[in-house]
């Protein structure tokens with residue numbers, strides 16, 4: 270029987286207690302059919318005199334873990350959730366929500382509408398609506414403050430925090446943890462409540478100290494970057510203490526309805542769907558994954574240690590190998606310091622930190638590679654060095670082990686060719702810091718076997734990453750986009766904008782930092798060396814901005830030298846430097862460029878267009894797997910504002926005709942060497 274043909278809600282009886290099962294796999298989403306089924310069941314509980322209490326419980330692996338995504342952005346079908354919760358409250362018999370898996374969003378609001386909540390130990394609860402640009406719209410902002418107080422409700426709702434098991438009990442989000450059979454425990458609890466009602470709406474709000482509320486508001490606004498959903502959530506939660514329940518509830522619903530149709534909510538839904546899309550790889554269907562338990566990481570530098578930590582945290586055994594004893598010691602210390610800092614910040618229990626470190630072995634002897642199921646190389650970014658390392662790995666690794674390179678730019682096929690098993694070689698491009706950044710590119714070489722690739726994707730998931738499958742091309746998806754972005758910003762400077770204007774305009778748009786401040790932070794020398802290496806093969810007719818080279822030649826390598834595009838004094842705050850202006854003016858004069866005034870609007874427009882154009886080229890070349898992967902890369906790896914959706918989201922709003930004209934305009938203004946992408950593949954939504 271299909272899910273649709275089966276009743277999504279069914280009422281069973283355990284003596285005098287009704288057990289209402291919600292059965293809408295895979296996540297028991299609160300669809301219109303579920304809501305209608307719940308209303309019927311609640312009605313039966315109210316009418317049947319033999320029933321004294323009821324339990325709401327999810328069939329399968331979870332309670333209601335989220336909304337029905339088919340309703341995202343669409344008009345809501347009747348009956349709506351507030352009506353269901355109102356019926357539970359109006360029913361004179363008590364309801365107990367029996368939670369397992371996840372009770373999120375509308376699922377947790379439904380639980381808050383019940384008289385009590387009882388949860389299996391690992392249950393996760395939360396109201397993550399703001400992450401989709403909306404607020405809880407079925408009483409969450411009103412009932413939660415009655416349960417946990419205004420300051421805690423502010424923190425939880427404004428961040429979309431999810432709280433698990435024991436922590437949920439400690440915070441009073443659930444009343445009891447059921448160690449044994451959840452349904453039996455919930456039935457017993459419901460029976461014990463017979464004859465009494467515990468409506469949360471009847472409790473007075475735990476307002477909290479004014480200072481605690483003010484602090485929670487300030488923290489929420491800061492972390493939530495003043496986004497409209499966060500502001501609306503704050504207003505709604507504060508209203509719980511200022512207005513009567515029904516007035517505040519109506520205010521919450523109105524704000525929810527208004528936010529649902531906002532551009533921001535649509536951009537955030539785009540990001541949500543892009544993540545689902547990024548995991549679809551029809552060409553890998555049926556490819557088995559190879560078992561991975563032990564990972565060898567080669568190179569204990571910045572990336573190698575971050576990768577080792579990520580792998581230890583995911584439960585892998587890790588072997589960290591080096592060529593240099595000093596580098597190995599430094600890498601080992603960095604890992605120990607990381608765990609010590611986690612423990613002292615109370616982010617990790619001492620015994621957990623201890624057991625993670627016990628899964629790590631560091632060594633200069635590479636023979637142990639034979640134990641590894643996956644080898645990740647993170648040595649210097651130099652093709653000869655990497656080829657030498659891969660040849661050595663090839664001689665030691667067991668047959669069938671997956672061999673991965675963390676290269677940022679180098680040709681994966683040239684690396685794979687140094688081995689006798691190119692079918693086992695993949696790219697695993699982590700971003701820095703590797704144990705923090707969610708984005709990861711999983712790169713397919715020409716000879717890569719589907720199961721090696723599928724294994725890379727599966728390991729990435731287990732590491733908690735957002736993996737994007739990419740083709741093997743210089744810079745893959747992310748760094749290629751970023752290069753196009755940087756290039757366009759340099760053009761803008763050459764034509765008349767100052768670096769600080771470009772940075773400010775893009776930060777105002779929402780980027781976490783401007784490109785020139787980022788360049789100073791990461792150091793200008795790496796890109797300088799790369800430009801020098803490419804000088805011989807560069808198209809001499811293509812437009813080339815010399816400013817960055819001049820800065821490097823003057824010893825201005827960024828923050829580490831106290832100067833780059835900005836000057837840095839105490840506190841590392843970037844300061845505008847007239848010497849940089851002079852250097853830029855000189856570079857313009859040498860090319861005979863008369864500077865013009867460039868508006869902030871033009872800066873943002875050209876950056877978005879440059880990114881969209883590069884996205885079109887990446888798609889045409891088959892480097893990006895899905896158009897929307899571009900938006901995931903920008904948001905999760907490069908500080909692009911999530912609430913703007915991404916450049917593909919933006920391009921789809923512009924439409925084909927406007928975008929074609931825009932691309933042509935961009936190519937003209939960018940000058941020789943510009944390539945124009947075909948916008949059409951960007952615009953085709955697969956949904």
Ligand code: NAD
Nearest residue numbers: 568569570571572573591592596647648649650676677701
């Ligand atoms: P790093 O200089 O911090 O570390 C490299 C380490 O590799 C050093 O400890 C060195 O001793 C070791 N090493 C060098 N040659 C070796 C050999 N033959 N055998 C064993 N160990 C050797 O460099 P990093 O920043 O960690 O970068 C490593 C790789 O990760 C590069 O390919 C880089 O492009 C890539 N990457 C770096 C970043 C970043 O932001 N730093 C981001 C993504 C990818």
